[in-house]
Structures are given as C-alpha cells and as structure tokens.
Amino acid sequence: MKPKVNALTINIAESCRKDMTDIKKLAEKIVTQDRRALSRAITLVESSREDHRTQAVELVQRLHHNSGQALRIGLSGTPGVGKSTFIEAFGGFLTEQGLRVAVLAVDPSSARSGGSILGDKTRMDRLARNPKAFIRPSPSQSHLGGVARRTREAVAICEAAGFDIVLIETVGVGQSETIVSEMADLFVLLLAPAGGDELQGVKRGIMEMADIILVNKADGDLKPAAVRTCADYAGALRLLRKREQDPKGFPAAMLVSAVAETGLEQAWKSMRELAKWRQKEGHYQIKRASQARFWFEEDVKQGVLAVLAQSDTQKDIERMGERVFKGDLLPAAAAAEILEKLSKR
Amino acid sequence: MKPKVNALTINIAESCRKDMTDIKKLAEKIVTQDRRALSRAITLVESSREDHRTQAVELVQRLHHNSGQALRIGLSGTPGVGKSTFIEAFGGFLTEQGLRVAVLAVDPSSARSGGSILGDKTRMDRLARNPKAFIRPSPSQSHLGGVARRTREAVAICEAAGFDIVLIETVGVGQSETIVSEMADLFVLLLAPAGGDELQGVKRGIMEMADIILVNKADGDLKPAAVRTCADYAGALRLLRKREQDPKGFPAAMLVSAVAETGLEQAWKSMRELAKWRQKEGHYQIKRASQARFWFEEDVKQGVLAVLAQSDTQKDIERMGERVFKGDLLPAAAAAEILEKLSKR
Numbered sequence: 153m154k155p156k157v158n159a160l161t162i163n164i165a166e167s168c169r170k171d172m173t174d175i176k177k178l179a180e181k182i183v184t185q186d187r188r189a190l191s192r193a194i195t196l197v198e199s200s201r202e203d204h205r206t207q208a209v210e211l212v213q214r215l216h217h218n219s220g221q222a223l224r225i226g227l228s229g230t231p232g233v234g235k236s237t238f239i240e241a242f243g244g245f246l247t248e249q250g251l252r253v254a255v256l257a258v259d260p261s262s263a264r265s266g267g268s269i270l271g272d273k274t275r276m277d278r279l280a281r282n283p284k285a286f287i288r289p290s291p292s293q294s295h296l297g298g299v300a301r302r303t304r305e306a307v308a309i310c311e312a313a314g315f316d317i318v319l320i321e322t323v324g325v326g327q328s329e330t331i332v333s334e335m336a337d338l339f340v341l342l343l344a345p346a347g348g349d350e351l352q353g354v355k356r357g358i359m360e361m362a363d364i365i366l367v368n369k370a371d372g373d374l375k376p377a378a379v380r381t382c383a384d385y386a387g388a389l390r391l392l393r394k395r396e397q398d399p400k401g402f403p404a405a406m407l408v409s410a411v412a413e414t415g416l417e418q419a420w421k422s423m424r425e426l427a428k429w430r431q432k433e434g435h436y437q438i439k440r441a442s443q444a445r446f447w448f449e450e451d452v453k454q455g456v457l458a459v460l461a462q463s464d465t466q467k468d469i470e471r472m473g474e475r476v477f478k479g480d481l482l483p484a485a486a487a488a489e490i491l492e493k494l495s496k497r
Numbered sequence: 498m499k500p501k502v503n504a505l506t507i508n509i510a511e512s513c514r515k516d517m518t519d520i521k522k523l524a525e526k527i528v529t530q531d532r533r534a535l536s537r538a539i540t541l542v543e544s545s546r547e548d549h550r551t552q553a554v555e556l557v558q559r560l561h562h563n564s565g566q567a568l569r570i571g572l573s574g575t576p577g578v579g580k581s582t583f584i585e586a587f588g589g590f591l592t593e594q595g596l597r598v599a600v601l602a603v604d605p606s607s608a609r610s611g612g613s614i615l616g617d618k619t620r621m622d623r624l625a626r627n628p629k630a631f632i633r634p635s636p637s638q639s640h641l642g643g644v645a646r647r648t649r650e651a652v653a654i655c656e657a658a659g660f661d662i663v664l665i666e667t668v669g670v671g672q673s674e675t676i677v678s679e680m681a682d683l684f685v686l687l688l689a690p691a692g693g694d695e696l697q698g699v700k701r702g703i704m705e706m707a708d709i710i711l712v713n714k715a716d717g718d719l720k721p722a723a724v725r726t727c728a729d730y731a732g733a734l735r736l737l738r739k740r741e742q743d744p745k746g747f748p749a750a751m752l753v754s755a756v757a758e759t760g761l762e763q764a765w766k767s768m769r770e771l772a773k774w775r776q777k778e779g780h781y782q783i784k785r786a787s788q789a790r791f792w793f794e795e796d797v798k799q800g801v802l803a804v805l806a807q808s809d810t811q812k813d814i815e816r817m818g819e820r821v822f823k824g825d826l827l828p829a830a831a832a833a834e835i836l837e838k839l840s841k842r
Contacts, residue, residue, distance in 0.1 A: 209829050216827060230575045232691055346577050441822045448821045451832030452814060456805055457798055459840065469797060476793045477786045482561060484554050487796030495804065 175207050179214040182313050187286065190313045194288055197305040212305050219311035220440075222254075223427055224318045226336030228329050228358070233344045234368045238410035239319060240276045245416040247284035251317055254310035255279070255287045258303050258322045258332050286315065300331045301454070304447060307335060333361045334446050337436060338423055340364045343385065345377035360392055363403050364422055370407035370415065382407050397435040402426055465494060520552050524559040527658050532631070535658045539633055542650040557650050564656035565785075567599075568772055569663045571681030573674050573703070578689045579713045583755035584664060585621045590761040592629035596662055599631045599655035600624070603648050603667045603677050631660065645676045646799070649792060652680060678706045679791050682781060683768055685709045688730065690722035705737055708748050709767055715752035715760065727752050742780040747771055810839060 178196075181189035197208040229235045243253045255276070279285045288306065303320065310318050320336055322328045333339045341362040359365075365385050370378035386405040404422055408415035430436040460466070472486045523541075526534035542553040574580045588598045600621070624630045633651065648665065655663050665681055667673045678684045686707040704710075710730050715723035731750040749767055753760035775781040805811070817831045 209833075212829065213827060230577075232575075232689075344577075441824065444824070444828050445818045445822045448818055448826075448828035448831045449814060451828055452835050453802055453805070455832055455836040456801060456839065459836070460798070460801055469794060473790045473793055477790045479786065479789070481793075482558060483789050483793035483796055484557065486793045487800055488554075490797050491800040491804070494801065 171203070171207055172210065175210050175214065179211055179312075182215060182309060183218050185314050190286065190309065193309045194306050197309065198302050208305060212308050215308060215312035219308045222307075222311040222315050222318045223338070223423075224307060224320060224336045225423065226320050226322070226329075226332040226339040227342060228322045228332060228339070229342030229368075230323070230344075233342050234410050235321065235323070235342055236276055238342055238366075238368055238408065239321060240279045241410045241413045242416055242419070243276070243279040243285050243319065244282065245413070245420065246317055247282055249420075251284070252315045253279075253285045253317045253319060254313075254315040255285070255319045255321060256303055256306050256310070257289055258299055258320060258328050286310065286313075300335075300450065301447075303331075304335050329358055329361055334443050337427060337430075337439065338363045340366060340419075340423070342366050342368055343381065345369055345374045345381045359388060362389075363398075363426060364419065365389065365403065365405040366408045366415070366419055367405065368408055368410055371409035371412040378407055397430060397433075397439070399426065399429040465490065468493065516548070516552055517555065520555050520559065524556055524657075527560060527654060528563050530659050535631065535654065538654045539651050542654065543647050553650060557653050560653060560657035564653045567652075567656040567660050567663045568683070568768075569652060569665060569681045570768065571665050571667070571674075571677040571684040572687060573667045573677060573684070574687030574713075575668070575689075578687050579755050580666065580668070580687055581621055583687055583711070583713055583753065584666060585624045586755045586758045587761055587764070588621070588624040588630050588664065589627065590758070590765065591662055592627055594765075597629045597631075597660045598624075598662045598664065599633070599658075599660040600664045600666060601633050601648055601651050601655070603644055603665060603673050631655065631658075645680075645795065646792075648676075649680050674703055674706055679788050682772060682775075682784065683708045685711060685764075685768070687711050687713055688726065690714055690719045690726045704733060707734075708743075708771055709764065710734065710748065710750040711753045711760070711764055712750065713753055713755055716754035716757040723752055742775060742778075742784070744771065744774040810835065813838065 178189055178193055182193055193211060196204055196211065199205070199208070227235070227239070229238075239255055243255060246253045276287055280287050307318050307320065320332050322332045329339075339361050341358065341364070343365060345367060365382075367378050367382040367385065370382075382405050389403050389405055392403075402422075406415060406418060406422065408419055427436065430439075468490055472481065472490060475481045476483055476486050523534055523538055527538055538556060541549055541556065544550070544553070572580070572584070574583075584600055588600060591598045621632055625632050652663050652665065665677050667677045674684075684706050686703065686709070688710060690712060710727075712723050712727040712730065715727075727750050734748050734750055737748075747767075751760060751763060751767065753764055772781065775784075813835055817826065817835060820826045821828055821831050
C-alpha cells in the first residue's frame with residue numbers, strides 16, 4: 153500500500169503546484185488585458201467547487217496590487233426604466249472617450265432560475281461587440297451572499313485587467329442595492345418619468361444611497377414628464393439630510409435619454425466631478441476601507457453558516473425540520489431547541 | 498446582602514409571572530377581535546427588546562390554535578404600478594363581501610431609514626378607516642431576516658384575530674418576494690401596461706413565483722396597452738414549466754383597474770378558485786408545512802449569527818476589521834483567519 157499512498161500524495165502535491173502555477177500564469181495574462189484569461193478568471197470565481205474557491209482566493213490576492221484604480225459605478229433602476237439601453241448608450245459614450253468599460257451585474261432574482269425571460273444575450277449587443285468593453289451577466293447563485301462575493305471578486309479582476317470603469321448593474325428595490333452600494337464608489341439611480349404621486353414609490357432608503365439620479369426617457373412625448381419628474385426628485389433630494397461625502401450640488405438629479413443619447417456627457421461630467429472631489433477630500437479612500445471591513449464581516453457570517461451546514465447539527469436540523477413539517481413543533485420553538493443545544497457545545 | 502438578593506429574585510419572578518399573565522390576557526383579547534389588543538400585540542412582536550421577544554414567542558404559541566384559517570395573499574409590484582390604490586380598492590371590495598382584511602407589509606428598503614418619502618400615512622386612507630380592515634405598515638428593521646420574522650408573527654396574530662384575508666404587500670424584485678412567497682398561500686404580481694420590449698424587465702424568478710398576474714391601469718388611454726401587456730404575460734406564463742400545484746388555467750394573467758375598480762371581482766374569483774383547488778388536492782397544506790420548515794431553518798441561521806455577535810469572537814472580528822480597514826489585510830484572508838480560529842474552538 154505504501155508506495156501507492158506516496159504516489160497519490162505526490163500527485164496531489166503536484167496537481168496543487170500545477171494549479172498554482174496556472175493561477176500565476178492566469179494572473180499574468182489578465183494584467184496584459186487578455187480577454188480569454190479574463191473570462192476564464194471570472195468563471196473561476198463563479199464556481200462553487202472547493203478547489204476552484206481556493207484558486208480564486210489565490211488569484212484575487214495575486215491581482216491585489218494591480219487593482220483598485222478603476223472607478224466603480226453602481227447602477228440601479230426598476231424594470232422598464234430602460235437600464236440596458238442606457239448601459240449600451242453610456243458604455244458606448246465612455247469607450248468613445250478612450251475609456252475601457254466592464255459591465256457586471258448583481259441580480260438576486262436570477263438565484264431562482266437564471267435571469268430574464270427574454271434572456272440577457274440579446275441585450276446590449278452593440279456594447280458586447282465593442283473591443284473596449286466587457287459584459288458579464290450575473291451568475292446564478294443560491295443566495296445573495298454568494299452573488300455578492302463573486303461579483304466583488306469579478307470587480308477586482310476587471311480592475312486588474314485595466315478597465316477604467318466598472319459598471320455594477322442591479323435590478324430591484326432593496327437588498328441588492330445595499331450590496332451594490334457596498335462595492336461601488338458612486339451610486340447612480342436610473343428612473344423613468346412619472347406622475348407626482350408616484351414619487352413615493354422610490355423609497356427613502358434607496359434615495360439616500362443615490363449620488364446621482366438620472367431621469368431617463370427625456371425624449372419625444374415623455375420629455376415634459378421627464379422634466380417635471382427630474383424637478384420633483386431634485387426637490388426630494390434637497391429634503392434629505394446633508395452627507396459629508398457630498399460637495400455642493402450633490403446628490404444631483406439630471407435628465408438623460410438613452411434612446412436619443414442625450415445628457416450622457418453631462419452625466420459623466422458629474423460623476424467625474426464627484427469622484428475627483430471625494431478623492432481629494434479623502435472620502436473615496438475611507439469608503440473603500442469601510443467597504444473592505446463590511447465584506448470581511450459578511451465573509452465571516454457566510455463562513456459560519458457554511459460550517460453549520462456541514463456540522464453534526466445539520467442532522468439535528470433535518471430531524472427537527474421533519475417534525476416542524478409534520479406540525480408537531482412550531483418553527484420558533486424548534487429553532488430555540490437547536491440553538492440551546494448548540495450553546496451547550 | 499442575602500435578603501436583598503432574595504427580594505430581587507422574588508421581584509423578577511413576580512414580574513415574569515405578571516408579564517405572562519398579561520400575555521394570556523392579551524391573547525384572549527385578540528381572539529375577541531379587540532383592535533387595541535391587536536395593535537399592542539404587533540408592536541410587541543416588532544420590538545427587539547429581549548423580554549419583549551420572549552413574550553412575543555409566548556403570545557404566538559398561545560394563539561397558535563386560533564390561527565391558520567385565513568387566506569394569506571402575497572402581493573408584489575414595482576413602484577409606480579399603483580399598488581396602494583389597488584389594495585385600497587381590492588380591500589374595500591373584499592370587506593363589501595363581508596370579509597375582514599388585514600394588510601401587512603414587508604419592506605426591506607425601510608431597513609435603512611423607514612419607508613416612503615411621502616410617508617405611508619396618506620396611503621389607503623379609505624381602507625384605514627374601514628372597521629372590517631386593519632393596515633399595518635412595515636416595521637423598520639436592520640436586516641431582512643428580522644423583518645421576515647416579525648411579519649410572520651404579525652400574520653399569525655391577525656389570523657388569531659379572525660381576519661379572513663391577510664394581504665402581505667411587498668415592493669421590489671428580489672429577496673423580499675422570496676420572503677413573501679414563503680409566507681403566503683397565493684402570490685399575486687401587480688404589473689403596469691408596458692411595451693413588448695419591457696417584458697424582459699420582469700425576471701423569470703419572479704414570474705415563476707406568481708400564481709396570478711394582474712395588469713393594472715386597464716382604464717382610459719392605457720386600456721389598449723394593458724390588453725396587449727396582459728396577452729404578452731399570458732403568453733410568457735405559458736412558456737414556463739407546468740407546476741403541480743396549479744390547476745388548468747393557472748398561473749393566470751388578467752386585467753384590473755384599481756382606479757375604475759374593475760376586474761376586482763374576477764381577480765377574487767380566480768384567487769378563491771385556486772385556493773379551493775389547492776386545499777382539495779392537499780397542495781395548500783404541503784406548502785404551509787414546507788414554509789414552517791423553511792422558517793425554522795431561517796430562525797436557526799439568524800440565531801447562530803446573533804450568538805456570534807455576542808461571543809468572544811466578536812472582539813477578534815472588531816480587531817481584524819480595523820486591520821482590514823487600514824488595508825493591512827484583504828477581507829477574504831481576514832475572514833479565513835477568523836473562521837480557522839472558530840473551527841479550533
């Protein structure tokens with residue numbers, strides 16, 4: 153038996169060494185802006201296989217000193233607001249300024265069954281063919297925590313690959329915005345023209361996250377409504393408490409039309425102005441440091457839950473789960489019993 | 498010292514006994530449909546004070562045998578779709594049928610700073626004054642797990658108070674829908690008329706949760722667009738995989754107008770038909786049992802994280818968090834170190 157075990161040990165050690173050599177090569181290729189290496193790296197961070205996880209962590213650490221220089225823009229808007237069209241137009245505009253743009257997505261609803269009804273492939277096809285742009289749809293994941301970690305790693309990889317702008321897109325009004333705002337330098341909210349009574353639909357929490365509100369569809373018949381809506385939101389923004397990370401005039405509300413491709417230059421000017429001011433005043437750096445701490449704490453939480461799922465307690469949880477299912481026990485009482493047991497260990 | 502401690506012990510024991518007598522009385526009043534008791538009970542489950550938590554669990558257990566008979570309807574729709582107007586109209590319609598209606602909300606975005614810009618008080622004022630209805634806005638909570646538990650407990654209390662229908666409202670496209678669908682018997686999605694290319698905005702995951710899609714604003718100028726949109730969604734629903742919990746004709750898409758108060762009877766007829774069929778076939782009971790198991794597992798997760806926050810590890814987490822903040826450590830590496838330490842305990 154002995155030689156066999158030794159051979160196996162050598163094989164594992166060798167395969168580990170080989171993997172790590174591969175990761176080193178992959179990192180080198182990413183830094184030279186190799187697109188295939190970039191795609192492979194993002195596939196790696198999206199994998200939940202344990203060996204892939206180890207390699208992904210290694211890769212992100214290797215790339216650490218090459219990342220950090222991109223402007224990370226979070227972009228949110230509810231369905232129907234024209235987000236894809238906006239990204240297509242705005243992304244194209246940025247590449248015309250000589251900037252390289254990566255588009256990533258955080259989409260918690262794809263957790264269940266993978267993305268839009270009509271699919272993401274038909275979206276943004278002009279930008280997808282642009283050599284200065286890179287688009288990656290949201291990975292399918294079983295929980296938001298997983299999506300968040302993978303997106304964060306993908307952001308770091310895109311930065312290392314020399315992208316100037318990383319656009320992080322999300323849909324929804326809630327948790328996913330919080331997650332995106334915890335990885336972005338700027339948070340942009342895209343809204344549609346609406347009647348005055350619909351203003352209440354945008355929750356204060358989301359408004360407070362926004363650095364810049366863009367009212368889309370400021371074209372054709374909708375233009376007057378867009379102008380009115382923009383003034384309404386500008387007024388609502390003034391009602392919010394002043395934040396120290398904002399220079400005069402921010403948070404700002406402005407008009408754009410993704411279809412007519414108007415207002416894009418002004419929007420970009422405002423984003424750049426805000427980012428520059430925050431860098432000069434140190435807010436930018438403090439925000440990134442706080443975000444790193446936030447993600448460290450999230451990683452600990454996710455890690456603890458993952459350990460729980462593999463522990464002996466998992467068997468107890470399954471057994472008690474059956475009793476709850478049958479109606480023998482109330483959920484809260486069963487949970488209290490499990491937690492009591494855990495506290496005694 | 499001794500007599501003093503004894504006196505204290507007696508005082509605590511007495512105050513506990515008194516609290517539990519109060520909970521018994523509160524439970525009795527709720528069952529007799531006392532509205533003030535109902536409000537007090539929901540305030541109690543929304544509190545995060547530890548003694549209130551114990552009392553809330555006690556209360557929910559006491560009321561357990563009085564709850565379970567209401568139809569729980571989850572209702573979701575993005576901002577601007579007219580959700581409040583719909584609930585006002587539909588709630589009014591239901592009370593005219595002699596039904597008692599409770600409206601609760603799950604609003605993760607209120608976690609940050611408490612609800613809508615224009616406030617919830619001006620919404621649904623007709624229904625709020627209706628003696629057969631009870632409206633409770635979403636509590637402000639620091640995390641979605643907390644909101645979910647409190648809403649679940651509020652549902653149980655409303656059921657014990659004899660409401661026939663509990664409407665659980667949510668905003669958003671993502672996690673909060675999953676949470677609401679895990680506490681509802683039926684899931685209704687309210688949508689606005691839209692162009693064909695906006696259909697993709699509704700994510701497949703949300704579509705797959707929907708039992709009934711209502712296309713609102715089927716009135717005036719928007720009527721033709723609503724008819725078209727409804728046909729589009731009906732087509733999209735047919736593309737989805739058949740679920741065993743659906744009779745022929747479901748999931749269904751239909752037209753309503755909250756403003757003109759049309760389509761409400763048909764919508765209610767469909768909801769009743771679906772609920773009846775599912776009860777007869779046993780799907781209803783299986784769903785509730787699975788939901789109980791789901792919430793038991795969620796309670797365990799939340800409990801484990803709460804224990805972590807109070808443990809010695811919390812100090813390590815804070816210390817390491819500072820180092821991550823300063824940039825001495827990457828988040829993932831710091832988290833791995835904490836988890837390594839935890840696994841050795």
